[in-house]
Amino acid sequence: MTLEMVTPLRGLVYRLVVAVDVEGYSKLDALDQSLVQSRLSDVLDVAARKAGLDRDQWYRQVRGDGELAVLPTDADAAWVVAHFTEQLVEALADLRRAGTPLRMRVAMHCGPLTAGAFGLVGDAPIVTCRLLDAKVVRDALAGAEDDLVLVISQQLHDDVVRTRFHDLDPSRFRPTRFRMKNQQYSGYLCTGAPRRAWSNG
Numbered sequence: 001m002t003l004e005m006v007t008p009l010r011g012l013v014y015r016l017v018v019a020v021d022v023e024g025y026s027k028l029d030a031l032d033q034s035l036v037q038s039r040l041s042d043v044l045d046v047a048a049r050k051a052g053l054d055r056d057q058w059y060r061q062v063r064g065d066g067e068l069a070v071l072p073t074d075a076d077a078a079w080v081v082a083h084f085t086e087q088l089v090e091a092l093a094d095l096r097r098a099g100t101p102l103r104m105r106v107a108m109h110c111g112p113l114t115a116g117a118f119g120l121v122g123d124a125p126i127v128t129c130r131l132l133d134a135k136v137v138r139d140a141l142a143g144a145e146d147d148l149v150l151v152i153s154q155q156l157h158d159d160v161v162r163t164r165f166h167d168l169d170p171s172r173f174r175p176t177r178f179r180m181k182n183q184q185y186s187g188y189l190c191t192g193a194p195r196r197a198w199s200n201g
Helices: 030-050 077-097 123-133 135-142 154-159
Strands: 013-022 059-063 066-070 104-116 119-121 148-153 174-180 183-191
Touching (some): 030 077, 077 154, 119 123, 123 148, 135 148, 148 154
Parallel strands (some): 104 148
Antiparallel strands (some): 013 066, 104 119
16 A cells, blocks of 8 residues: 555644564574564464454555554554554464564554655654664563563553553553653553453453
8 A cells, every 4th residue: 555545645644653673683684584574474464354454454664674554544543552462462472382483562653644755754653663662662572571562652541541442451551751862752561462361352
């Protein structure tokens, strides 16, 4: 899907942005990087399908070890945080059981964006990427037993997680603050699935 299909060039839209990044990718040789990219693509596709989401309707800006995605205007942010993340956790667990583990960071934020000459521009992609690349988030994944760490913006936490829609569990999230590029950012970290354990069935 092209960027023009996601948003008109003439103005800003307000969308949910999701970014993912694989741990340790740059330390791999070319062959292993190719294998990791294939596994990552499969994991994202499987998780989206099982969560009832159509990734063909997402604008996806691919990075070597991840992607930056803009979801459609009718995306239910609470559903994405709850179910897409949970399905990612399950897909990563399947990979670990198969002996091909993959560890990743996932960042989410809702905000304004539009199309630029070289891709997305606006607050939403910038904040999402800052969250994804924060040292505190990298450190959280490095020290976690789970294969996934989710970080969401303060705004997404306040607007979505605190509603407890789709069995989101605010107690699974812990606040974090950090500085990057001379800016202060606030977010919330969740290791593993963000829903109440008893509701996973």
